[in-house]
Amino acid sequence: xxxxxxxxxxxxxxxxxxxxxxxxxxxxxxxxxxxxxxxxxxxxxxxxxxxxxxxxxxxxxxxxxxxxxxxxxxxxxxxxxxxxxxxxxxxxxxxxxxxxxxxxxxxxxxxxxxxxxxxxxxxxxxxxxxxxxxxxxxxxxxxxxxxxxxxxxxxxxxxxxxxxxxxxxxxxxxxxxxxxxxxxxxxxxxxxxxxxxxxxxxxxxxxxxxxxxxxxxxxxxxxxxxxxxxxxxxxxxxxxxxxxxxxxxxxxxxxxxxxxxxxxxxxxxxxxxxxxxxxxxxxxxxxxxxxxxxxxxxxxxxxxxxxxxxxxxxxxxxxxxxxxxxxxxxxxxxxxxxxxxxxxxxxxxxxxxxxxxxxxxxxxxxxxxxxxxxxxxxxxxxxxxxxxxxxxxxxxxxxxxxxxxxxxxxxxxxxxxxxxxxxxxxxxxxxxxxxxxxxxxxxxxxxxxxxxxxxxxxxxxxxxxxxxxxxxxxxxxxxxxxxxxxxxxxxxx
Numbered sequence: 001x002x003x004x005x006x007x008x009x010x011x012x013x014x015x016x017x018x019x020x021x022x023x024x025x026x027x028x029x030x031x032x033x034x035x036x037x038x039x040x041x042x043x044x045x046x047x048x049x050x051x052x053x054x055x056x057x058x059x060x061x062x063x064x065x066x067x068x069x070x071x072x073x074x075x076x077x078x079x080x081x082x083x084x085x086x087x088x089x090x091x092x093x094x095x096x097x098x099x100x101x102x103x104x105x106x107x108x109x110x111x112x113x114x115x116x117x118x119x120x121x122x123x124x125x126x127x128x129x130x131x132x133x134x135x136x137x138x139x140x141x142x143x144x145x146x147x148x149x150x151x152x153x154x155x156x157x158x159x160x161x162x163x164x165x166x167x168x169x170x171x172x173x174x175x176x177x178x179x180x181x182x183x184x185x186x187x188x189x190x191x192x193x194x195x196x197x198x199x200x201x202x203x204x205x206x207x208x209x210x211x212x213x214x215x216x217x218x219x220x221x222x223x224x225x226x227x228x229x230x231x232x233x234x235x236x237x238x239x240x241x242x243x244x245x246x247x248x249x250x251x252x253x254x255x256x257x258x259x260x261x262x263x264x265x266x267x268x269x270x271x272x273x274x275x276x277x278x279x280x281x282x283x284x285x286x287x288x289x290x291x292x293x294x295x296x297x298x299x300x301x302x303x304x305x306x307x308x309x310x311x312x313x314x315x316x317x318x319x320x321x322x323x324x325x326x327x328x329x330x331x332x333x334x335x336x337x338x339x340x341x342x343x344x345x346x347x348x349x350x351x352x353x354x355x356x357x358x359x360x361x362x363x364x365x366x367x368x369x370x371x372x373x374x375x376x377x378x379x380x381x382x383x384x385x386x387x388x389x390x391x392x393x394x395x396x397x398x399x400x401x402x403x404x405x406x407x408x409x410x411x412x413x414x415x416x417x418x419x420x421x422x423x424x425x426x427x428x429x430x431x432x433x434x435x436x437x438x439x440x441x442x443x444x445x446x447x448x449x450x451x452x453x454x455x456x457x458x459x460x461x462x463x464x465x466x467x468x469x470x471x472x473x474x475x476x477x478x479x480x481x482x483x484x485x486x487x488x489x490x491x492x493x
Contacts, residue, residue, distance in 0.1 A: 001046045006436050009079045012062035013055040016042040023091035025283055026051040026084050029098055030077055030105040032060040032067070032154060038376060041272070048276045051089055055080060057105065060158060061437035067156060069101075069194055070131045074108040079108060087184065095121045095279045099221075100253065102227075103127035104207075106485065107235075110218075111210040118216065119280035125221040125254050126345050127230050128331055131197075132204035141380055141401040141418070145335070146227055148184060156192045159362060162349055176441045190239065192224070199454040204360065205397070206371040210239035211238040214318030217282040218244045219491065221271065223251030225260045225300065238290065240256045244493045245278065246293030246306045250422070262423060264301030269487060277492055287493070294487035297361065299424035302484035309364035310476030317353045319468035327379070327437020327448075329459035335442035338386055338394045340434070348436035349466040352388070353473070360425045364476030366398050368433065371411055371470035375463035376448035378405045382439035383416040385473070390428035397431075403438055407448055413470070421476075433473060437462055 002017040014035050019025055027050045029038055034484035042052035049450075058076055059067030061448040067171055077096075084090050096106035096314055098437035103124035108268070111121045134150075136142055149412075152164040169175050178187055185192035199256050218239045222232030236246040249267050252258035256271055259371065281287050293306030333348055340350060368383045381404065387399040400418035425431075447456035 001043070005205065006384065008055065008083045010064050011039055011055050011058060011076060011080070013053060014039070014042065016046040016359065017089055018046045018049050022051070022089045022312060024051040024089055025093040025095070025279075025330070025425060026053055026090050026108075027095050027097050027279070028077075028080060029054045029102060030057055030073065031055070031102045032057045032069075033102070033160065034061045041464065044272055045276065046381055046440060050095075050279070053080070053084055060407050061303045064311045067158065069155065073105045074112040076107045077105055078113040079335045080210040081117045081119065086135040093339045094119045095123065097123040097126035097275065099255075102356030104129060105399050106478050107207055110216055112216055121217045123219045123221070123279070124235065125255060125288070126223065126226050126228050127220070127231060127235060129207045129235065130203065131201035133228070135198050135201055136204065137443075138204070139145070139400075139402040140198070141403050143227070143442065144181070144444040146439040148176065151192055151198070152188055152193050155240055156194050157190075160318065161254065162393055172313055179423075179457050179459070193421040199452075200208045200418065206236050211235055212240050214239050214241040216241045217287055219253065219275070219278050219282075220244070220246045222246070222248050223255055223258070223260075224248060224296070224420065224422055225258075227253065228461070233420065236293065239291070242280070242291055244288040244291045245287070247274075247487060247491055248293070248306065248422070249296040249329060253433065260298060263296070264328050266301045266303065267296045268461065274488060274491060277488075281492055285422060290403075292490055292493060294485060295363075295422050296487075297363065297424055297482070299426070300361065300428045302482070303481050303487045303490075304363065305475065305485055305490065307476075308482065309346040310362060310478045312479045315353050315431070315473045317471060317473055319349035320350040320352055322349040323468050324463070324465045326461050326463055328461040329438065329445040330357045332438035332440040332445055334384065335399070335439045338396060345437070348434045349464070349468070351435075351468065351471060353431040354489035355390070355428045356425060360426050360429075360475070361427060361478040361482060362423050362475050363478055364420060366421050366476070367474045368400070368416045368418065368435075369413070369470070369472040369474070370416075370435065371413045371423065371467040373409060373411050373465040374404065374436075375408050376460065377408050378403065378446055379450055379462055379464070381414070382437070382445070383418060384439065385418055385435040386432040386434065387425060388430040388432055390426065394432070397423065399439060399442075401443055403446065431473070433471070435466055435471070437464060
């Protein structure tokens with residue numbers, strides 16, 4: 001194998017070539033996370049016959065220029081693709097590959113550049129589709145903790161400090177409670193001009209809408225415990241290329257390196273080997289047309305077809321306490337704590353189902369319907385579903401947050417979407433449903449005034465009233481025990 005470093009349009013680029021004379025198909029990874037961290041991955045691609053090209057994006061690590069997240073990737077990526085195809089070692093075929101932000105870099109090449117600069121196939125893992133998708137839930141509620149962590153580590157700087165937020169929280173445990181949220185850079189002690197710009201991003205769904213015009217094969221890889229899981233599924237469903245494949249396991253943002261508590265031995269997939277085999281078939285046109293894939297059933301150690309969905313079944317959980325409660329931002333319900341306080345006035349509405357008489361395979365979207373009143377003109381409603389195991393432990397299953405703006409004291413009926421589940425619940429499991437006004441610090445606190453949570457300088461408490469008889473939990477339950485599939489076969493067919 002041959003390895004060298006060059007500058008493509010002044011951007012620092014590592015190239016590793018297979019042994020032999022070539023020419024070869026190419027793999028392109030464009031990353032803001034330091035291209036040198038991909039050397040083992042590049043060797044793996046080259047060992048399997050691909051020319052591996054890994055590049056620091058503009059303004060990051062060894063690449064000159066200014067770092068503007070999500071702004072320059074289409075133009076810089078297109079120039080890199082054109083350079084690759086002019087090289088004597090390139091046979092013209094190219095696969096764009098990336099995870100998280102690097103998946104965004106790969107996707108804009110397929111969807112936002114002229115045809116001659118597009119890749120021939122795309123592998124997008126845990127895709128950060130754009131600034132708007134990362135900043136807010138589909139409902140519009142601001143994601144706080146994950147965005148603070150990312151911007152503290154990577155925003156408006158050439159290098160990265162993965163521990164920046166941990167260090168800042170150690171120095172000031174109340175860091176995320178200070179207002180306004182746009183003032184965070186001052187409290188971190190360094191300039192972050194793009195932090196304010198993040199909260200002005202409103203073009204959510206742009207790449208998914210453009211996926212309807214995609215013309216190349218896609219492999220989308222995600223995790224049920226990843227905060228971009230819904231975006232991964234939406235991308236796969238919208239993709240109009242000749243084939244679309246999806247692998248969705250019981251993993252977090254780090255995929256197989258971050259398995260959930262419900263992952264089993266069957267969910268240990270060699271993603272690198274799978275990517276190579278899929279890329280070969282994609283470039284030679286051997287993939288069957290259409291949309292296929294596999295999803296891991298957590299707690300059951302097996303895989304199901306990606307389009308498997310259970311039959312919607314409704315449950316009416318019993319009220320334990322808190323049909324009337326106060327959403328007080330000074331004692332917000334914590335996203336990182338499943339403990340429910342039993343003393344003092346209620347801070348949430350708490351409901352529970354009876355123990356399940358048999359195991360349940362819950363596969364598909366979960367939602368809660370309810371009627372409720374807020375005493376303020378703006379209110380967030382966070383619904384958290386928790387499994388209470390027969391052993392007495394609590395395990396978070398799903399969370400959804402919606403924002404309702406309207407006249408105070410008016411009863412409103414609405415639905416909270418909690419996202420997709422793919423989980424086997426054992427017999428004897430009870431489901432605890434919490435309905436609260438906050439899910440902090442995962443999400444920003446609503447000021448309850450109708451103002452912008454990112455710029456608010458004062459927060460007010462909001463009295464809430466839930467009609468417990470109106471609360472309906474809808475679970476997608478498989479009618480019979482599923483027949484497992486082999487995920488690699490499903491992805492490669």
